[in-house]
Amino acid sequence: MAALGFVFVMLPCLALVSFTCFAACRAQRRTAFKPLAYVCLTVGLAAALTPVGVAITLATL
Numbered sequence: 001m002a003a004l005g006f007v008f009v010m011l012p013c014l015a016l017v018s019f020t021c022f023a024a025c026r027a028q029r030r031t032a033f034k035p036l037a038y039v040c041l042t043v044g045l046a047a048a049l050t051p052v053g054v055a056i057t058l059a060t061l
Contacts (some may be wrong), residue, residue, distance in 0.1 A: 018044030
């Protein structure tokens with residue numbers, strides 16, 4: 001149950017934080033923040049889509 005709580009509660013929270021980090025890094029004028037923005041975007045997308053994949057996998061069992 002703790003693993004499901006992590007997947008369905010913590011990962012969406014991590015996705016929101018990562019998308020906020022992406023927006024903040026994109027708004028910076030220095031070019032050093034641009035790669036960090038895309039790292040945040042990648043982490044956010046992975047964290048947001050993992051619960052969807054788990055739900056689809058559990059639905060097909």
